[in-house]
Amino acid sequence: MILQKLSTPKNLVIVLSICLLFSNCKKDITSTAGSSISEVALSLPVNTYNYSHLALPAYLLSSVIQGQINIANGNTVTDNGATLGRVLFYEKNLSKTQTISCGSCHQQSNAFSDTIVLSKGFAGGLTARNTMTLMNTAYYPDGKYFWDERANTLEIQVLAPVQNVVEMGMTLDSMVSRLQHLSYYPSLFTKAFGDPTITSDRVSLALAQFLRSIVSYQSKFDIGRQSLATPAPPLDQVAFANFTAQENRGKQLFFSPQLANCAACHGTETFTATKPQNNGLDLVSADQGVGGITGLPQQIGNFKVPSLKNIALTAPYMHDGRFTSLDQVVEHYSTGIQANRNLSGPLRNPDGTPRLLNLSADDKAALVAFLNTLTDTNITGDIKYSDPFVK
Ligand code: HEC
Numbered sequence: 001m002i003l004q005k006l007s008t009p010k011n012l013v014i015v016l017s018i019c020l021l022f023s024n025c026k027k028d029i030t031s032t033a034g035s036s037i038s039e040v041a042l043s044l045p046v047n048t049y050n051y052s053h054l055a056l057p058a059y060l061l062s063s064v065i066q067g068q069i070n071i072a073n074g075n076t077v078t079d080n081g082a083t084l085g086r087v088l089f090y091e092k093n094l095s096k097t098q099t100i101s102c103g104s105c106h107q108q109s110n111a112f113s114d115t116i117v118l119s120k121g122f123a124g125g126l127t128a129r130n131t132m133t134l135m136n137t138a139y140y141p142d143g144k145y146f147w148d149e150r151a152n153t154l155e156i157q158v159l160a161p162v163q164n165v166v167e168m169g170m171t172l173d174s175m176v177s178r179l180q181h182l183s184y185y186p187s188l189f190t191k192a193f194g195d196p197t198i199t200s201d202r203v204s205l206a207l208a209q210f211l212r213s214i215v216s217y218q219s220k221f222d223i224g225r226q227s228l229a230t231p232a233p234p235l236d237q238v239a240f241a242n243f244t245a246q247e248n249r250g251k252q253l254f255f256s257p258q259l260a261n262c263a264a265c266h267g268t269e270t271f272t273a274t275k276p277q278n279n280g281l282d283l284v285s286a287d288q289g290v291g292g293i294t295g296l297p298q299q300i301g302n303f304k305v306p307s308l309k310n311i312a313l314t315a316p317y318m319h320d321g322r323f324t325s326l327d328q329v330v331e332h333y334s335t336g337i338q339a340n341r342n343l344s345g346p347l348r349n350p351d352g353t354p355r356l357l358n359l360s361a362d363d364k365a366a367l368v369a370f371l372n373t374l375t376d377t378n379i380t381g382d383i384k385y386s387d388p389f390v391k
């Protein structure tokens with residue numbers, strides 16, 4: 001697989017010498033099912049990275065936000081559990097063709113999202129929706145996952161892509177059988193769970209731990225936020241010393257109920273909402289969203305409100321990836337909101353019509369400048385979240 005990607009003889013020499021260094025760069029193993037599976041060398045630190053004791057600021061430790069953390073079955077993050085989860089997240093043997101991993105669509109450099117409208121699955125088929133960011137998945141108040149919130153816990157969610165016919169195309173049995181034939185898993189499972197038994201439940205627990213460890217708390221916004229008490233005073237009424245005038249104006253617009261009022265929906269400490277919403281993308285929703293799962297007419301066209309942390313890195317935007325830039329997103333809220341029958345209250349006028357913000361050019365630019373302060377390059381650059389396989 002590795003060798004196929006690189007065509008020139010020069011690259012071949014480099015790869016071969018890396019393989020000699022690691023002596024075990026890639027080997028083919030025959031699984032019980034008779035198909036050949038590939039093993040690529042792993043590079044893990046001698047002492048595990050710290051995933052379990054992040055130096056979180058006070059506002060991410062408050063009882064309110066702690067109450068918003070969704071942890072199923074007491075699956076708290078441990079360093080060894082998240083380390084196993086990291087390896088599984090980048091494990092291409094989780095896809096039928098051994099060509100893609102979770103990390104192929106959820107790319108660290110893009111805050112664990114993809115740069116294209118719809119992502120490519122193992123056989124080249126396209127996903128039905130835009131790949132979601134994995135920022136701060138631990139802190140989602142109703143604890144449900146996917147754009148339509150069809151997964152009730154993160155533990156349930158993480159096994160869905162493996163079995164999805166477009167994404168990875170596996171069964172849980174074939175996944176476990178493959179993992180049993182890879183030499184590095186017995187010790188990783190033993191460290192995480194006490195013995196080497198590989199089960200899909202354990203795969204799910206470990207993947208969920210890795211995802212919950214991905215917490216953004218070091219953006220420019222966070223530095224300003226740390227100067228305030230918890231719970232915060234109304235954020236539209238205090239200027240951050242580390243912000244430019246334009247960023248502070250954007251913050252005021254975002255948080256003020258009288259101005260852009262974005263915080264009505266993106267208003268928790270991690271910039272998400274307590275339940276799905278309808279932001280008026282279309283007059284009639286082509287994708288039924290939450291309503292397509294629950295069958296409730298009043299939820300048709302309602303979608304999960306993604307965290308806006310690192311939003312500048314996750315274009316394109318919305319469940320269908322229709323907007324390519326934050327300028328376009330802001331323009332939607334300024335002039336584009338449609339009178340969808342389920343349009344959420346904060347985006348309606350008292351008479352029920354869409355509340356178009358009709359922002360000035362300066363205010364639109366200020367909102368985008370504020371959204372850019374949510375970028376946290378500690379997430380995109382941290383080796384502990386990166387691909388551990390030797391390429
Ligand atoms: C082929 C691309 C692709 C692959 C591979 C993939 N995902 Fe996704 N992921 C998506 C798409 C698309 C969505 C949104 C789907 C939807 O809502 O219907 C998504 C959504 C998610 C979500 C929901 C986030 C939220 O806030 O609700 C999580 C968590 C997630 N994926 C984790 C994973 C894990 C773990 C793996 C590997 C086991 C994985 N993904 C593999 C494309 C992919």
Ligand code: HEC
Nearest residue numbers: 260262265277278279303305306317318319329333344346
């Ligand atoms: C009524 C609730 C609501 C309000 C108010 C609201 N949003 Fe949203 N926002 C949503 C929902 C729901 C989505 C996802 C919609 C979808 O994809 O179908 C979303 C998506 C977004 C996205 C794209 C996220 C992604 O990962 O693709 C951005 C950026 C955004 N909103 C910014 C803003 C800004 C800026 C404001 C204020 C001008 C605002 N929102 C006001 C509900 C709201």
